Amino acid sequence: MSEPLRVALAGLGTVGGGVIRLLDANRELIARRAGRAIEVVAVSARDRGKDRGVDLSRFAWVDDTTALAKQPGADVVVELIGGSDGPALTLARSTLGAGRSFVTANKAMIAHHGLELARAAEGAGVALKFEAAVAGGIPVIKGLREGAAANEIARVYGILNGTCNFILSNMESEGRDFAEVLAEAQALGFAESDPSFDIDGVDAAHKLSILAAVAFGTQPAFDDVAISGIRHLLGADIAEAAALGYRVRLLGLAEAGADGLFQRVHPHLVPIDHPLAHVTGSLNAVVAEGNFVGRLLFQGAGAGDGPTASAVVADLIDIARGEFGPPFAMPVVSLTAAPKADSGERRGRAYLRFTVADRVGVLAEIAAAMRDAGVSIESLIQRGAIADGSVLVAIVTHESPERSIAQALEKLRGSQSLVGQPMWMHILD
């Protein structure tokens, strides 16, 4: 067998610990599959003294994480620290600059700096790999880069955040409180160090922008993703959705069209007979529609130590085998800068929820705003006295341009009848 692939590992938290445990547990199998052993030679994290349940004494400890880029004897650096900038980015730049391969699970960094890093990797003739950055353990980057490489992809969408899906499906099945389920997701190691990235849709948007780049051959364009999360969702929205035959899921969706690339992360009502309605807990799922292969569905664990480590180590196996192509599935020079498509002309059905004061004329005011904007109402439910004596009004619209729905909501902005902001969810067809 050839020389081992020697790894310098930055970050020993949920994912870093998982990588060490996985390399220990499947050492021989991995060596047979990779054609050579994969060995961690040096590690670095913030707190040397912390008990991580793994024996670190066999590795060199490096206090300055960014120095791992030049760690003597290391062939590849694995970054599992997190953060779009800071030490993670310094480490990425200096590792690739030193002509070494780089593996990361850091979607924030790849979404913001992936193009620059891919250029550096290509220039140095080394690998930049980030399978774990999108949908945790699901090999969706590999699936699109390799398995579906012959296809033109029209649309890619799915459940890209395990924390949100864990919260939504727990609220749905057990009627549990948002904050309580979020705390459990944090304890299980699914959530980001700043969980607002999860619940406000930013983490899913990071992943979507990477996925879109790989699927459509475009430069990652995180700033073009329209983002809203699940922070303002009520248990009542989940109950109304269920009564109407839907489940609520936070979806990321990217679509290539004549007017450019449309990218959005938004809570959706998913019909109960759609496969995404049955993706529960911290699972993720991605649907990609190719012009020859048809509809592909990738599903599996989107977060957690084991699944994410599985994706990181798969990247290491590829590097050990000498198999690595362009990070975004085509050379950087071929990635196009797609214009941002306008959502206004998109047509669809919508769920709109208003919390309103319980007084005469409120329903008429909402209905008038819909009529004036040309939005036709398919169904309307009013539920009396929630929490502070206000009333919940949930509307499902007929198919309408999004611009018209936005106009109706704009008309209602500042209305004395409304308590708080309306909730708008798209209905997946």
Ligand SMILES: NC(=O)C1=CN([C@@H]2O[C@H](COP(=O)(O)OP(=O)(O)OC[C@H]3O[C@@H](n4cnc5c(N)ncnc54)[C@H](O)[C@@H]3O)[C@@H](O)[C@H]2O)C=CC1
């Ligand atoms: N936890 C999960 O399920 C998943 C996480 N990821 C990504 O993997 C990366 C790591 O995530 P986790 O393991 O969950 O994080 P974590 O918070 O559990 O671990 C982070 C590790 O990095 C170290 N670290 C943080 N700042 C540092 C600094 N300035 N210098 C040196 N070391 C530092 C910490 O000491 C810790 O060992 C992140 O980019 C995250 O977005 C990706 C997919 C799933």
Ligand SMILES: N[C@@H](CC=O)C(=O)O
């Ligand atoms: N916080 C992320 C972790 C994996 O990417 C999530 O919940 O999906």
